[in-house]
Amino acid sequence: MTMAKRHAVMDIETRISRLEDVERIRRLKAHYCDLCDEGYDADALIDLFTADAVWDGGDLGRFDGRDAIHRFFSNMPNVMSFAIHHITNAAIRIEEDGNTATGRWYLLQTATTRSDSQAVWLAGRYDDELVREQDRWLFRQVTLQPRFLTPFEKGWAEVPFADLSGRA
Numbered sequence: 001m002t003m004a005k006r007h008a009v010m011d012i013e014t015r016i017s018r019l020e021d022v023e024r025i026r027r028l029k030a031h032y033c034d035l036c037d038e039g040y041d042a043d044a045l046i047d048l049f050t051a052d053a054v055w056d057g058g059d060l061g062r063f064d065g066r067d068a069i070h071r072f073f074s075n076m077p078n079v080m081s082f083a084i085h086h087i088t089n090a091a092i093r094i095e096e097d098g099n100t101a102t103g104r105w106y107l108l109q110t111a112t113t114r115s116d117s118q119a120v121w122l123a124g125r126y127d128d129e130l131v132r133e134q135d136r137w138l139f140r141q142v143t144l145q146p147r148f149l150t151p152f153e154k155g156w157a158e159v160p161f162a163d164l165s166g167r168a
Contacts, residue, residue, distance in 0.1 A: 022092045024137050025103055025130055032139070033085035040080075042073035050131060050138045057144040059161070082112035087126070101137070103128040107144070110152075119152035120162060 028048060035045050046066050049055075055069045056062040063072045087105040094101045109122040124146040131140045148156040 018094045018098070021094050021098075021101065021132075021137070025092050025101055026090055028130070028137050028139070029087060029090070029103060029105060029126075029128070032142075033087055036073075036076070037084050040073045040076035040083075042070045042076075045073045046070045048139055049142075050133065050140045053139055054141045054143075055139075056141065058146055060144065060146060060149075078114055080111045081114045081117070082110075084110050086110075099132040101130045101132075103130060120149060121152060121156065122149045123147045123156070 032045065032048055035041050035048075046069060049066055049069055051066055053066060053069060054062065054064050055072060061072065063069045086108045088108075089104070089106045091104040092101060093103075103126070105126045105128075107122070107124050107126055111120050111122060112118065113120060124144050127143045127145065128139055129141040130137050132138075146161070148160045149162050150156045150159045151162055
């Protein structure tokens with residue numbers, strides 16, 4: 001095989017590998033959402049994060065490290081009795097090093113508060129940083145930028161950000 005053909009084959013292998021990584025990251029995010037929607041299994045969710053991970057939801061809270069993130073997810077069933085994460089518009093970029101990546105998704109979440117069974121909408125954007133550790137993609141940082149959190153019956157025009165404090 002000529003040197004040019006060898007480089008072309010390596011280039012195709014690299015491109016295929018990156019596409020496979022994009023799909024792995026897409027599946028990781030889908031798994032994250034499934035775990036949230038099935039009761040926020042904190043033990044399973046924390047396995048998706050690096051040891052030094054951050055989950056940052058702006059006004060919803062920031063949690064640094066696996067212990068804090070685990071506590072956050074452990075408490076979520078006390079806040080939300082029901083949740084469905086609808087994520088769209090995935091934009092995933094594998095960095096040149098092949099071991100770090102970024103991902104962006106838009107979120108529309110339907111949920112029910114635990115304390116008063118109020119139906120709410122949450123919309124926002126996830127901006128994630130990911131790393132490959134031991135041939136597995138993990139979240140290093142999950143940043144949720146909420147755009148609105150509103151009671152279903154009032155809508156985001158009337159109440160862009162409902163007060164959920166005291167509902168935990």
